Amino acid sequence: MAFALVASGDGDLYEIIGLSLQVSLTALFASCIIGFGLGTFIAVTRFPGRAVAIITFNTMMGLPPVVVGLLVYLALSRSGPLGVLGLLYTPAAMIIAQTILITPIVTALSRQIVEDLFNEYDELFRSLSVPTLQAMGAVLWDARFSLITVALAGFGRAIAEVGAVMIVGGNIDHLTRVMTTAIALETSKGDLALALALGIVLLAISMTVNALALSLRSTAARQAYA
Amino acid sequence: MSSRLFCAAVVALVSAGALSSASAQAEDKSIIVQSTTSTANSGLYDHLLPIFKEKTGVTVNVVAVGTGQAIKNAQNCDGDVLLVHSKASEEKFVADGFGGPRTDLMYNDFVIVGPPADPAGVAGSSDAAAALKRISDANALFASRGDDSGTHKKEKSLWKAAGVDTAAVSGKWYRETGSGMGATLNAGIGMGAYVLTDRATWISFKNKGDYTIAVEGDKALFNQYGVILVNKEKCPSIKADLGQSFIDWLLTGEGQKAIASYNVNGQQLFFPNAPTS
Numbered sequence: 040m041a042f043a044l045v046a047s048g049d050g051d052l053y054e055i056i057g058l059s060l061q062v063s064l065t066a067l068f069a070s071c072i073i074g075f076g077l078g079t080f081i082a083v084t085r086f087p088g089r090a091v092a093i094i095t096f097n098t099m100m101g102l103p104p105v106v107v108g109l110l111v112y113l114a115l116s117r118s119g120p121l122g123v124l125g126l127l128y129t130p131a132a133m134i135i136a137q138t139i140l141i142t143p144i145v146t147a148l149s150r151q152i153v154e155d156l157f158n159e160y161d162e163l164f165r166s167l168s169v170p171t172l173q174a175m176g177a178v179l180w181d182a183r184f185s186l187i188t189v190a191l192a193g194f195g196r197a198i199a200e201v202g203a204v205m206i207v208g209g210n211i212d213h214l215t216r217v218m219t220t221a222i223a224l225e226t227s228k229g230d231l232a233l234a235l236a237l238g239i240v241l242l243a244i245s246m247t248v249n250a251l252a253l254s255l256r257s258t259a260a261r262q263a264y265a
Numbered sequence: 266m267s268s269r270l271f272c273a274a275v276v277a278l279v280s281a282g283a284l285s286s287a288s289a290q291a292e293d294k295s296i297i298v299q300s301t302t303s304t305a306n307s308g309l310y311d312h313l314l315p316i317f318k319e320k321t322g323v324t325v326n327v328v329a330v331g332t333g334q335a336i337k338n339a340q341n342c343d344g345d346v347l348l349v350h351s352k353a354s355e356e357k358f359v360a361d362g363f364g365g366p367r368t369d370l371m372y373n374d375f376v377i378v379g380p381p382a383d384p385a386g387v388a389g390s391s392d393a394a395a396a397l398k399r400i401s402d403a404n405a406l407f408a409s410r411g412d413d414s415g416t417h418k419k420e421k422s423l424w425k426a427a428g429v430d431t432a433a434v435s436g437k438w439y440r441e442t443g444s445g446m447g448a449t450l451n452a453g454i455g456m457g458a459y460v461l462t463d464r465a466t467w468i469s470f471k472n473k474g475d476y477t478i479a480v481e482g483d484k485a486l487f488n489q490y491g492v493i494l495v496n497k498e499k500c501p502s503i504k505a506d507l508g509q510s511f512i513d514w515l516l517t518g519e520g521q522k523a524i525a526s527y528n529v530n531g532q533q534l535f536f537p538n539a540p541t542s
Contacts (some may be wrong), residue, residue, distance in 0.1 A: 117342035117502050127326065127343055128297060209297075209328035214309075227447025228306050228430065242481030 040232060041239035049211075056244060059217040062130055062204070063197040066137035070193055073138075074145025075186060078174045081146075082154035092148065099143035104136075105202030111136040113204050128209040133217070136203040141193040148189040149182070156182050187256050191249055196246055218244070277298070294300060294323035298506045299336075301415055302445050304490070306528050307465040307534050312527040317514055323507050331414030331445060339363060339493075342359035342500030347493040350463075353414035355491045364495040368516060370421035371535040371541030372489045375419055376449075376467060377480035379459040384418035387459075391482035394426040400459055401429040404438045408460045411441025415488075420461045463488050466535040490535070515539070 045051060081092055115127040115135075115205050126132045157178045164174045179186075201219035208215030210224060218241040225234035270434040305327055328338065332349040334422065340363050341481060349355060378394060379388065383403040387396040399402045400407055410417035424431050431439045440450045440458060442514070446466045451507045453460035454474045463471075467478070475538035480486075492512050496522060514520045521537035 116338075117500060119341075122342070122502070128326065209326070211297075211326040211328060213324075214326050224306075226451070227302070227445050229447055229450060229470040231472055 042089045044236050045240060055216055055218055058130060058175060059198060060215060062133045063194060065134045066141060066197050067190060067194045069138045070142040070145045071190055074142050075149050075179060078146045078149030079153045079179045080148045081245050083157050083175050088199040096143050096147040100147050102140055104140055104200040107136055107140045108203035108206030118178060127207060128211060128215060130215060132207040133215060136199040136207045140200060140203055141197050144196055145189055145193045148192060149186055152182050152185045153178050182262055184256055187252055191252055193246060272366060294322055295326055296345040296504050296511060297326045298329060298348055299339045299347045300327050300329050300348045301332045301350050302329045303466045304445055307469040308525055309535060311473045316523050321510060325511060329373060331412050333413030338497050342502060345495055345503045346511060347414055350488055351418050351489045352489055355493060358379050362496060363499055364493045367491050367493045369538055369540060370492045370515060371537045373464050374488050375461055375486040375537055376464050376466060376478045377459055377461050378476045379479035380457045383477050388479045388481045389476045393423050393480055393483040393485050396480045397423055397427040397429060406438050406456055406458035408449055408458040409439060409441045411443045416446060416461060416463060466499060468532050468534060469529045510526050
């Protein structure tokens with residue numbers, strides 16, 4: 040049924056898939072920009088409260104999507120502090136919610152990877168008196184292949200969550216309906232077969248993204264070490 | 266892959282995302298309807314909205330949640346029109362100045378569905394309160410919405426009429442799912458419990474299993490839907506003109522006819538009853 044669904048060329052389905060990818064990939068890029076930088080900073084510098092920061096980000100990896108959705112809803116609601124922006128029930132609101140959801144994951148995992156690598160380089164950096172910013176850049180660059188896996192973990196979380204996008208997007212047909220909210224809707228209509236078929240399509244999309252990332256990684260690695 | 270190329274790709278993707286959200290924003294001729302789930306899940310909007318769009322060019326975006334949540338969202342100014350089914354709550358919404366006036370739009374009725382074994386022996390009954398009393402006496406499973414929705418409020422009033430205190434038995438034979446109508450039906454059918462549902466959701470529901478309607482036809486099971494424009498003075502951001510045009514269309518000849526003409530499996534789901542002026 041999943042194959043029949045895709046093969047049928049149903050315009051609505053492609054629209055929903057497109058929005059899912061647009062929202063989650065945009066949130067992922069925003070999270071990577073914030074998370075790689077923040078994670079590397081925490082990894083290579085020593086400052087008071089560093090342990091607290093690490094524990095905080097590690098804990099926030101378990102943020103419940105529905106709680107993030109609720110917080111973003113309260114902020115973006117017309118009666119909330121950011122209500123004037125009129126962002127509630129738009130894809131932008133969904134991107135904001137998913138960015139908040141996965142930035143801690145990207146930050147915490149990249150912190151760990153970069154820190155492990157940095158410990159190897161630390162003595163070298165010291166003996167050459169490399170400035171912190173330059174050291175950050177160097178380890179971040181050398182960790183780039185491992186960081187692809189970090190990004191995939193973040194993507195997996197974003198594309199699979201339903202709690203946050205349901206609240207801030209509203210599951211509006213042709214506007215904010217994504218794969219997960221469509222699956223929830225079909226389940227509530229009792230159309231379990233269609234819901235399951237959509238679930239399989241979602242998994243196939245995730246697999247495609249993962250395969251692309253892996254091939255990107257191996258192509259880049261071949262060039263880097265050629 | 267050079268880092269500069271990577272950065273360029275990032276910037277391009279992010280701005281594409283931002284632009285497309287901006288274009289969704291720029292589309293001015295659209296309104297948001299905070300709605301109960303039954304009207305959306307039964308496919309009524311898929312039938313009505315294209316007709317309205319064709320006529321006026323206005324896109325109606327439906328946020329389908331329970332009546333309780335729909336009212337709260339509208340109180341936060343997060344919708345232009347409220348379309349729900351709990352008259353007392355709607356009148357309170359209007360009395361509190363959040364919107365108005367409230368107008369009757371259409372009706373159908375609630376039914377109690379149950380398993381074929383009928384452990385409480387209520388099948389064929391047309392007295393809802395008496396049936397609930399028998400379910401309680403038999404300690405037969407009953408799945409409740411438990412989510413402050415219109416259906417949940419109706420159910421609570423029926424239990425009150427039956428003289429049963431459900432709070433005392435919650436978690437025993439009385440199971441509150443705290444979720445929407447479809448989810449509650451899925452759960453109730455899964456555990457063999459009786460469920461109160463609106464008829465529109467039931468007819469269009471696709472996971473009925475071997476369940477059938479056990480109780481129907483009581484006057485107390487009447488289900489009235491109302492429509493309200495959110496108050497522009499309380500919520501300056503709402504699109505009062507477009508919202509009013511949608512309400513006007515629903516309440517007059519063409520909209521009422523469109524509601525009456527919607528059917529699933531040959532059964533009419535909603536019966537228009539807007540006051541004729």
